[in-house]
Amino acid sequence: MSSTGSTDSAKSTRKTGDGLAKKTEKLKLDEAQSATPSPPKVKSKGLDVPKLWSESKDTRKSAAAFVVIGHVDHGKSTLMGRLLLDAGAVAQRDIDKYKKQATELNKSSFALAWVMDTGSEERERGVTVDIAQHPFQTANTDFTILDAPGHRDFVPNMLAGATMADLAVLVVDANQLESGMKGQTKEHILLAKACGLSKVVVAVNKLDATAPKAWDEQTFHHVKAEVGKLLQSVGFEKEDVLYVPCSGLGGTNVVNPAPSSGDTAWVTGASGTLLHHLESSPAASPADDQVKAPLRMQIADVFRGSITNPLSVSGRIAAGNVQVGDIVVIQPSGEKATIRGIEVSSEPGDWAVATELCTLHLADIDPVHLRAGDVLCSTAQPVGVIRSFVTQVEVLEPLLPQGVDVHVGRLHVPGSVAALISTVDAKGEVVRKKPRVAKAGETANVKVVLETGAPLPVGERVVLRSGGSTVASGRVGSVSVGR
Amino acid sequence: MRLIKQNIEQKDGSGTATLLPEEPEDMWHAYNLIRPNDLLRASAVRKIIQESGSGSRSVDRVHTTLTIRVTKLDFDPQASQLHVSGRVAEENKHVKLGSYHTLDLELQRNFTLEKNEGWDSVAIDTLKESINQDAKAQLWAVVMQEGLANICLITDHQTILRQRVETSLPKKRAGSSDHDKSVQRFYQTTYDSLLRQIDLSDPKPLLLASPGFTASSFQQFIKTQAASGANKQLQQLLQKIIVAHSASAHLHSLSEVLASPAVTSKLSDTKFARETQLMDRFFELMRNDDARAWYGPKECEAAVERAAVGKGGGVLLISNALFRSQEIKTRQRWVKLVDEVKEQGGEVRVLSSMHESGKRLEGLGGIAAILTYPIEDLGDEIEENGEEDDAWMNGDGNGHMNGIEGRREYDEDIDI
Numbered sequence: 075m076s077s078t079g080s081t082d083s084a085k086s087t088r089k090t091g092d093g094l095a096k097k098t099e100k101l102k103l104d105e106a107q108s109a110t111p112s113p114p115k116v117k118s119k120g121l122d123v124p125k126l127w128s129e130s131k132d133t134r135k136s137a138a139a140f141v142v143i144g145h146v147d148h149g150k151s152t153l154m155g156r157l158l159l160d161a162g163a164v165a166q167r168d169i170d171k172y173k174k175q176a177t178e179l180n181k182s183s184f185a186l187a188w189v190m191d192t193g194s195e196e197r198e199r200g201v202t203v204d205i206a207q208h209p210f211q212t213a214n215t216d217f218t219i220l221d222a223p224g225h226r227d228f229v230p231n232m233l234a235g236a237t238m239a240d241l242a243v244l245v246v247d248a249n250q251l252e253s254g255m256k257g258q259t260k261e262h263i264l265l266a267k268a269c270g271l272s273k274v275v276v277a278v279n280k281l282d283a284t285a286p287k288a289w290d291e292q293t294f295h296h297v298k299a300e301v302g303k304l305l306q307s308v309g310f311e312k313e314d315v316l317y318v319p320c321s322g323l324g325g326t327n328v329v330n331p332a333p334s335s336g337d338t339a340w341v342t343g344a345s346g347t348l349l350h351h352l353e354s355s356p357a358a359s360p361a362d363d364q365v366k367a368p369l370r371m372q373i374a375d376v377f378r379g380s381i382t383n384p385l386s387v388s389g390r391i392a393a394g395n396v397q398v399g400d401i402v403v404i405q406p407s408g409e410k411a412t413i414r415g416i417e418v419s420s421e422p423g424d425w426a427v428a429t430e431l432c433t434l435h436l437a438d439i440d441p442v443h444l445r446a447g448d449v450l451c452s453t454a455q456p457v458g459v460i461r462s463f464v465t466q467v468e469v470l471e472p473l474l475p476q477g478v479d480v481h482v483g484r485l486h487v488p489g490s491v492a493a494l495i496s497t498v499d500a501k502g503e504v505v506r507k508k509p510r511v512a513k514a515g516e517t518a519n520v521k522v523v524l525e526t527g528a529p530l531p532v533g534e535r536v537v538l539r540s541g542g543s544t545v546a547s548g549r550v551g552s553v554s555v556g557r
Numbered sequence: 558m559r560l561i562k563q564n565i566e567q568k569d570g571s572g573t574a575t576l577l578p579e580e581p582e583d584m585w586h587a588y589n590l591i592r593p594n595d596l597l598r599a600s601a602v603r604k605i606i607q608e609s610g611s612g613s614r615s616v617d618r619v620h621t622t623l624t625i626r627v628t629k630l631d632f633d634p635q636a637s638q639l640h641v642s643g644r645v646a647e648e649n650k651h652v653k654l655g656s657y658h659t660l661d662l663e664l665q666r667n668f669t670l671e672k673n674e675g676w677d678s679v680a681i682d683t684l685k686e687s688i689n690q691d692a693k694a695q696l697w698a699v700v701m702q703e704g705l706a707n708i709c710l711i712t713d714h715q716t717i718l719r720q721r722v723e724t725s726l727p728k729k730r731a732g733s734s735d736h737d738k739s740v741q742r743f744y745q746t747t748y749d750s751l752l753r754q755i756d757l758s759d760p761k762p763l764l765l766a767s768p769g770f771t772a773s774s775f776q777q778f779i780k781t782q783a784a785s786g787a788n789k790q791l792q793q794l795l796q797k798i799i800v801a802h803s804a805s806a807h808l809h810s811l812s813e814v815l816a817s818p819a820v821t822s823k824l825s826d827t828k829f830a831r832e833t834q835l836m837d838r839f840f841e842l843m844r845n846d847d848a849r850a851w852y853g854p855k856e857c858e859a860a861v862e863r864a865a866v867g868k869g870g871g872v873l874l875i876s877n878a879l880f881r882s883q884e885i886k887t888r889q890r891w892v893k894l895v896d897e898v899k900e901q902g903g904e905v906r907v908l909s910s911m912h913e914s915g916k917r918l919e920g921l922g923g924i925a926a927i928l929t930y931p932i933e934d935l936g937d938e939i940e941e942n943g944e945e946d947d948a949w950m951n952g953d954g955n956g957h958m959n960g961i962e963g964r965r966e967y968d969e970d971i972d973i
């Protein structure tokens with residue numbers, strides 16, 4: 075049965091084609107609805123944002139967002155808590171407080187992870203569920219941490235983080251290499267690639283706990299070799315991958331270098347600290363035409379920013395620029411909103427450009443028209459809402475005409491692979507027309523039909539998943555508003 | 558459905574059957590029995606407008622029995638209603654011959670059906686299935702993830718989405734409890750909606766499925782409600798809850814859930830489990846590119862022609878949507894195929910297009926086969942023959958389904 079629209083059904087009169095959908099009662103909870111009186115109209119200053127951006131380019135501090143990925147429990151959140159603590163972005167007394175509370179839940183080893191794991195369920199269960207976004211600064215760079223969950227059930231959330239990042243930090247528990255290579259170490263690597271990431275810092279973690287002896291150098295080299303092989307097979311360039319031996323829990327080689335004597339004597343010779351590597355991997359700044367393109371930003375979160383900003387959205391600007399006073403369109407609802415405030419790296423500003431992670435405070439729109447996964451775009455050229463598309467995908471698991479969840483960053487909608495059109499070789503030449511199955515490792519042209527309309531531009535990166543596994547990934551080719 | 562009387566001739570399929578729909582799902586059976594061009598006799602309410610000499614109008618509603626030659630069927634699974642349109646085939650004092658009328662089949666009112674092309678084997682199987690009085694399996698399922706819950710009723714033949722709860726949840730944020738609060742509100746709304754749907758005095762099994770912890774947290778939520786409230790009936794519901802894993806809250810995740818032993822053991826219905834199992838097996842073979850698995854109309858016909866879907870493990874999986882084709886030729890084509898497979902000793906499963914396994918099958922053209930021996934070049938032959946065969950794609954596309962199978966146990970002639 076075709077279920078009713080997730081985003082479009084409630085807010086528009088879009089007709090759903092069957093009786094079932096028509097009769098299904100709809101419930102909407104408007105979380106962000108508030109009774110604040112409408113504020114005075116926001117005026118645009120009419121800034122030439124591309125010009126301002128290009129003038130400020132040389133003097134601006136470099137910025138980078140990195141997504142922290144890897145198999146469940148390999149120590150991602152702990153490592154990030156440690157990074158923030160040692161970089162001075164989080165106070166020791168906060169950690170002490172967490173330690174006390176975590177001990178009460180019998181989870182004392184998670185104290186550092188609690189900096190990332192702020193949800194009550196996350197803390198009770200000791201598992202990250204959703205992306206934690208946390209900015210911090212060093213002398214040279216404004217960083218944003220996007221700490222992803224490792225559990226396979228939360229891969230959709232990991233994807234949301236990966237599409238907002240400039241690079242990935244892959245955390246690998248040196249003592250649990252195998253499970254990860256079959257699980258989410260592998261899947262996350264595939265997805266990082268599918269999301270367009272090319273740079274990876276591999277943190278070979280928990281080296282304090284190698285057996286029989288801590289800080290075993292051979293273990294580090296073994297993990298490095300195995301993970302390196304996988305990364306290269308997926309298409310990462312050797313020179314884009316760095317390896318850091320470390321211990322997040324102990325705080326060794328994260329911000330502070332490892333002691334140069336004892337078990338860790340070899341570490342400084344092998345690699346700099348994690349922070350050092352992050353600082354040496356600045357994000358490329360956007361090209362001029364990317365900044366001048368029509369505005370497009372996928373909404374990662376819709377929330378109540380503060381009393382004064384009752385309705386805010388956050389995300390990474392994929393293309394174009396935005397300034398206070400701009401009027402934008404939200405797809406798929408097609409509703410307009412006014413930008414009443416902008417924050418980049420928690421600093422208020424007048425404008426923001428492509429590749430920046432920002433919070434936009436909105437006015438003149440009812441929150442029912444907004445949800446995570448929607449796309450905020452320019453009124454002149456809004457992204458089209460489509461029902462089907464053709465895509466060339468890398469097949470990761472055998473693919474048939476079948477039901478799939480279609481993921482684009484934060485968005486995921488039910489759909490199906492309606493037809494296998496052909497398989498092609500490396501040059502794009504057709505190998506087989508209408509194959510009965512597309513095998514793992516093949517490249518295939520397929521037609522994907524969505525159950526509900528979704529805002530997908532041509533060229534967008536999509537991931538197809540089924541039964542909790544990633545089955546294929548590619549980019550949107552031709553699109554259609556019909557099925 | 559109850560069979561009131563029938564006089565179907567085994568030889569040529571002529572004759573009529575009079576049936577009494579007793580429960581909502583019977584409308585689904587009726588939808589699969591009645592085809593265009595059939596003669597349908599059922600009661601109808603006719604509005605008689607009388608204009609008096611002074612110009613005042615009075616409207617009389619009279620019950621009458623109409624016989625129509627069916628032109629169109631409109632099934633509403635959500636409301637379990639079947640509207641059958643056609644031209645009046647027997648005149649009476651209220652209606653003219655040849656005029657158009659729509660009959661809304663009603664519960665507890667007989668209808669009589671005569672098949673234009675006669676009762677074929679699939680129609681007879683559908684009839685037997687519809688009058689099967691075995692205990693009916695029923696369960697409620699809530700497939701969910703944070704912010705989205707699909708509440709469905711699952712019966713022997715249908716998965717019916719009864720309500721969708723959707724809420725935009727703010728994501729977690731350091732120093733803010735908005736996320737946790739709105740998750741609680743989401744549980745509350747889902748709980749309220751669920752209680753509006755289910756009958757607490759006669760609770761059916763309730764399946765809660767989600768990725769992560771959502772389903773078990775929701776179960777906990779229901780427990781807390783039961784413990785705090787005075788509603789004794791909730792206690793009984795608690796006993797009926799099954800928590801399971803699903804990859805997402807989207808409905809197609811149900812097939813995975815329903816195949817899990819935790820669920821199949823609670824369902825009296827083994828037919829359903831068997832179908833899911835066969836679909837899984839088929840997909841498994843396909844994934845390994847095993848040449849014993851083929852899908853698509855031409856491919857399956859070619860396989861049957863080569864006697865590869867017979868005794869010793871041959872299985873034909875076919876969606877009942879194919880038999881609902883407007884074209885009698887198309888229907889006959891599939892009936893013939895089904896008969897052939899049965900003759901060769903293969904197993905035929907007619908899957909309900911309104912169940913998840915039937916939906917999966919529809920994606921494959923509505924028809925798939927597991928062969929007794931591999932045929933590598935089956936696809937090539939068809940490639941050479943050229944022309945497209947998309948008949949299955951032109952169905953009504955809404956996914957109607959019914960879990961009717963070619964039941965072997967009914968092989969002897971019916972005497973109903």
Ligand SMILES: Nc1nc2c(ncn2[C@@H]2O[C@H](COP(=O)(O)OP(=O)(O)OP(=O)(O)O)[C@@H](O)[C@H]2O)c(=O)[nH]1
Nearest residue numbers: 146147148149150151152183201202224280322323
């Ligand atoms: N010995 C040792 N244990 C560590 C280290 N880092 C993390 N751990 C432990 O590993 C467990 C999991 O840590 P997390 O930081 O929650 O792991 P994660 O990768 O964020 O887990 P998910 O987000 O749920 O995928 C905790 O008990 C940590 O104390 C380390 O460097 N050494």
Ligand SMILES: [Mg+2]
Nearest residue numbers: 150151202223
């Ligand atoms: Mg974590």
